[in-house]
Amino acid sequence: MRSDKVNATIERILVCVGPNPACIDLIRSAQQMASRLQAEWFAVYVEDPRMLRLPEAERNRAVYNLRLAEQLGAETITLRGRAIAAEIITFARRRNISKIITGKPRRSRWRELISRSPVDELVRLGGDIDVYVLTGAPGETKESPDLVQPKGIHRPEYEMGLLYFVIATALSFLMFPYFELPNLIMVYLLGVMVTAIYCGRGPAILVSLLSVLAFDFCFVPPRFTFAVEANHYILTFGVMFLVALVISHLTTLIRRQAEAARSQERQTAAAYDLSRQLAGARDVEQILQVAVENIAKILGCQVVALLPDEKGRVHVAAGDLASVFHKDIIKEMNVAQWTYENGRTAGWGTQNSPASEILYVPLQATNATLGVLALRPRAPESPHWLLPEQFRLRFLESLTKQVALALGVEHLEKAALDAQISMETERLRSSLLSSITHDFQTPLAAIMGSASSLMNLKGRLEDEPAREMLHNIYDEAERLSRLVSNLLNIALLESGSLKLHKELQPLEEVVGAALNRLEKKLADRPVTTTLPPDLPMVPLDSALAEQIFINLLENSLKYTPPGSPLAIRAVKQDQEIEVEVSDSGPGFPPEDLQRIFEMFERGTRNLDQKGYGLGLSICRAIVEAHGGRIWAENRPGGGATVRFTLPLEANDDQ
Amino acid sequence: MSDSGWLVLIVEDEVPIRRFLKTALEAQGFKLLEAITGAEAINLTALHNPDIILLDLGLPDLDGLEVIKRIREWSTTPIIVISARGKDKEKVEGLDAGADDYLAKPFSVEELSARIRVAIRHLTRSRGGEGPVFQTGELRVDLAQRLVWVGGEEIHLTPIEFKLLAVLVRHSGKVVTQRQLLKEVWGYGSDEQGHYLRNYIHHLRHKLEADPTRPAYLSTEPGVGYRLRFKE
Numbered sequence: 001m002r003s004d005k006v007n008a009t010i011e012r013i014l015v016c017v018g019p020n021p022a023c024i025d026l027i028r029s030a031q032q033m034a035s036r037l038q039a040e041w042f043a044v045y046v047e048d049p050r051m052l053r054l055p056e057a058e059r060n061r062a063v064y065n066l067r068l069a070e071q072l073g074a075e076t077i078t079l080r081g082r083a084i085a086a087e088i089i090t091f092a093r094r095r096n097i098s099k100i101i102t103g104k105p106r107r108s109r110w111r112e113l114i115s116r117s118p119v120d121e122l123v124r125l126g127g128d129i130d131v132y133v134l135t136g137a138p139g140e141t142k143e144s145p146d147l148v149q150p151k152g153i154h155r156p157e158y159e160m161g162l163l164y165f166v167i168a169t170a171l172s173f174l175m176f177p178y179f180e181l182p183n184l185i186m187v188y189l190l191g192v193m194v195t196a197i198y199c200g201r202g203p204a205i206l207v208s209l210l211s212v213l214a215f216d217f218c219f220v221p222p223r224f225t226f227a228v229e230a231n232h233y234i235l236t237f238g239v240m241f242l243v244a245l246v247i248s249h250l251t252t253l254i255r256r257q258a259e260a261a262r263s264q265e266r267q268t269a270a271a272y273d274l275s276r277q278l279a280g281a282r283d284v285e286q287i288l289q290v291a292v293e294n295i296a297k298i299l300g301c302q303v304v305a306l307l308p309d310e311k312g313r314v315h316v317a318a319g320d321l322a323s324v325f326h327k328d329i330i331k332e333m334n335v336a337q338w339t340y341e342n343g344r345t346a347g348w349g350t351q352n353s354p355a356s357e358i359l360y361v362p363l364q365a366t367n368a369t370l371g372v373l374a375l376r377p378r379a380p381e382s383p384h385w386l387l388p389e390q391f392r393l394r395f396l397e398s399l400t401k402q403v404a405l406a407l408g409v410e411h412l413e414k415a416a417l418d419a420q421i422s423m424e425t426e427r428l429r430s431s432l433l434s435s436i437t438h439d440f441q442t443p444l445a446a447i448m449g450s451a452s453s454l455m456n457l458k459g460r461l462e463d464e465p466a467r468e469m470l471h472n473i474y475d476e477a478e479r480l481s482r483l484v485s486n487l488l489n490i491a492l493l494e495s496g497s498l499k500l501h502k503e504l505q506p507l508e509e510v511v512g513a514a515l516n517r518l519e520k521k522l523a524d525r526p527v528t529t530t531l532p533p534d535l536p537m538v539p540l541d542s543a544l545a546e547q548i549f550i551n552l553l554e555n556s557l558k559y560t561p562p563g564s565p566l567a568i569r570a571v572k573q574d575q576e577i578e579v580e581v582s583d584s585g586p587g588f589p590p591e592d593l594q595r596i597f598e599m600f601e602r603g604t605r606n607l608d609q610k611g612y613g614l615g616l617s618i619c620r621a622i623v624e625a626h627g628g629r630i631w632a633e634n635r636p637g638g639g640a641t642v643r644f645t646l647p648l649e650a651n652d653d654q
Numbered sequence: 655m656s657d658s659g660w661l662v663l664i665v666e667d668e669v670p671i672r673r674f675l676k677t678a679l680e681a682q683g684f685k686l687l688e689a690i691t692g693a694e695a696i697n698l699t700a701l702h703n704p705d706i707i708l709l710d711l712g713l714p715d716l717d718g719l720e721v722i723k724r725i726r727e728w729s730t731t732p733i734i735v736i737s738a739r740g741k742d743k744e745k746v747e748g749l750d751a752g753a754d755d756y757l758a759k760p761f762s763v764e765e766l767s768a769r770i771r772v773a774i775r776h777l778t779r780s781r782g783g784e785g786p787v788f789q790t791g792e793l794r795v796d797l798a799q800r801l802v803w804v805g806g807e808e809i810h811l812t813p814i815e816f817k818l819l820a821v822l823v824r825h826s827g828k829v830v831t832q833r834q835l836l837k838e839v840w841g842y843g844s845d846e847q848g849h850y851l852r853n854y855i856h857h858l859r860h861k862l863e864a865d866p867t868r869p870a871y872l873s874t875e876p877g878v879g880y881r882l883r884f885k886e
Contacts, residue, residue, distance in 0.1 A: 437738065441759055442671065445760035446674055448761075449675070450670075455763075504852070508859075508867045510876065511867050513875070513876045516869070531867060541877075543877035
């Protein structure tokens with residue numbers, strides 16, 4: 001069910017927040033009401049260009065109030081505009097607000113007569129939205145903020161105003177003989193306008209009054225008295241004074257708006273400048289340096305950037321530590337740490353550790369806090385330092401967001417670079433390994449070839465010892481060559497650069513290839529192979545899987561007496577195939593069962609033992625690369641068994 | 655057949671290997687040509703038209719594959735590639751590019767002679783012609799009548815099984831890559847279909863072999879292909 005009007009089913013509450021201590025009560029009431037009604041609630045602050053005149057403490061309070069609301073669970077919004085009530089109502093309609101809570105205005109009677117208060121406007125414009133007007137506790141009214149009265153009289157501005165007035169009067173005297181009286185009024189109004197533009201409202205009002213008096217005294221007949229001949233001049237004075245007032249009012253207003261626009265523009269330019277410089281920054285250090293310098297310049301404060309170390313403790317990474325942390329460094333660092341860990345603003349002017357003189361802002365990237373900026377006002381009354389209107393904090397947030405983004409990009413780039421480096425290293429490593437193998441295999445191939453060709457020269461080499469020597473040379477060269485290729489394989493497997501080329505195949509094919517390869521050595525051995533005819537095909541890298549069987553069979557050949565039988569069996573179990581290769585020799589030493597698959601048996605004493613070492617470790621590496629397990633057992637009747645499993649499901653992550 | 659003066663071209667840049675190949679082959683009565691680079695190999699092949707080429711794939715100038723392709727543009731001379739063990743991809747590429755067989759380094763003189771003998775047998779057969787009946791050990795295949803016997807017993811094969819066996823018989827003694835088999839039997843050569851092939855080989859083995867796990871005829875060269883073993 002959707003309604004374009006106010007949504008009746010879900011209450012949405014809006015509380016109007018101002019720079020007023022009584023607002024705290026207002027916010028708490030709103031929160032209570034919201035929790036009672038299980039409603040969403042919003043805290044809205046309307047920023048009027050006139051607010052720029054408020055003293056800093058007041059503006060602070062507005063932000064403080066908003067922050068409080070935020071902490072109590074409200075969504076906080078800052079609106080801008082002169083028509084406070086209209087802004088609020090527009091917002092309320094857009095967000096389907098059902099109740100508005102506002103404080104009772106404290107205004108002087110006469111102002112009430114001149115203009116409606118925003119609260120009246122709210123009630124009038126609100127229509128079907130309920131408007132609750134609450135009064136603050138009486139004790140608190142004494143703290144009521146005054147719209148700022150100029151502190152004393154700004155002499156230079158009044159003097160300037162008087163000067164314009166004098167000029168206008170002088171001009172009028174010059175014109176008097178030649179112009180009608182109303183023209184002189186124009187000259188005076190011009191004076192008022194110039195005064196309003198350059199000197200502000202007070203001097204303009206003064207000049208307005210003086211202008212009327214001077215006009216009366218100097219030019220209206222009878223001249224040089226305040227008396228007037230014709231009564232209609234009274235009306236002229238009245239209108240003249242009113243027009244002067246209106247002009248001065250409008251002009252000052254325009255001036256303020258221009259100022260606000262200029263300050264907005266300055267911020268945009270500063271933000272743009274920051275982002276431009278960040279884009280040019282090469283590394284983390286530069287990014288932080290740029291951030292610290294720019295933010296310090298923009299906000300007129302001292303800034304340091306803190307980054308976490310490996311243990312997650314923040315430390316100063318850019319900026320001058322001493323300029324920000326004056327005292328209680330340990331306590332302040334804890335606040336910084338808190339900010340980093342919670343990703344929330346803390347310190348001065350916030351709800352978290354408000355006693356601190358330093359403001360801590362987290363550098364929040366998409367999914368992590370990357371660091372913290374700590375800001376200390378150089379002079380709290382500096383016009384640039386966080387005049388803590390909401391928008392200024394938001395502005396700071398947008399600045400820190402830029403810095404965080406730049407840092408985030410830098411982190412990503414670094415990760416990409418690391419990946420590239422490790423890829424390069426890997427490439428280098430495998431090309432190194434393969435050239436080493438080539439360099440080893442070529443001489444071995446020559447040795448073996450030469451030995452075997454000598455052995456083949458039948459009839460010319462009948463000498464038995466020489467033949468034996470040749471066999472020796474050939475066999476040992478062959479063993480070396482096998483070791484080299486095993487070493488290469490294990491290095492490739494361990495480094496993960498050997499990619500398995502898995503294909504579905506019958507296990508018998510792999511077993512057959514291995515038995516074939518070892519045909520000569522197995523000549524005197526009865527080998528029983530028991531593979532059930534319905535054994536499913538297994539996803540295997542055939543060349544590597546063949547190596548498992550070759551290594552296991554060679555191992556058995558080495559440790560069992562000639563002629564003793566060997567057996568290969570396989571059974572299907574659930575989602576895997578279990579294979580066993582067994583012999584009937586002495587079996588493994590029981591204490592070694594656990595570690596015969598380790599590449600280097602650390603702590604073992606018999607270095608001369610012709611280790612199962614490499615062969616079995618390669619078996620393990622290959623089996624594990626296929627996603628299986630391998631273990632050794634001793635058969636009850638004597639003899640060693642190695643079992644391993646091969647999953648039937650090809651898991652592609654291997 | 656060894657002293658019949660066949661001309662063998664050895665293409666190998668490693669001196670020790672070349673030296674032993676030369677000694678071993680000369681002892682068996684072959685005439686030899688030696689080349690160190692790929693370019694030289696192509697030149698010598700064009701000039702002398704050798705009967706057999708032994709080609710090491712790792713050459714200083716050209717890629718061995720390139721040499722095979724260039725020679726195959728105009729010559730059908732049997733090429734036996736020599737490559738390091740473990741470089742299966744290189745071997746398969748060489749075979750698919752037109753090489754006839756391979757030797758994995760290190761190899762013994764027996765292996766070398768066996769490969770050369772097979773190559774020569776195919777040469778003489780294609781020159782002199784041979785009957786349609788093939789025999790090795792107990793296995794007898796009549797290609798014309800499409801009949802197969804093991805011992806005295808006739809074996810019934812499905813058409814595809816026979817076609818597969820026939821391809822292996824035509825290349826008997828030589829390795830045939832998976833892709834070649836797929837292409838010659840099914841007409842296309844995608845590695846994706848490899849498991850069909852393995853399945854048919856599996857069936858064929860169970861029909862022809864006494865012990866399918868220790869095949870006497872249909873041997874697997876893991877990672878490369880299959881070979882119908884040939885015993886004279």
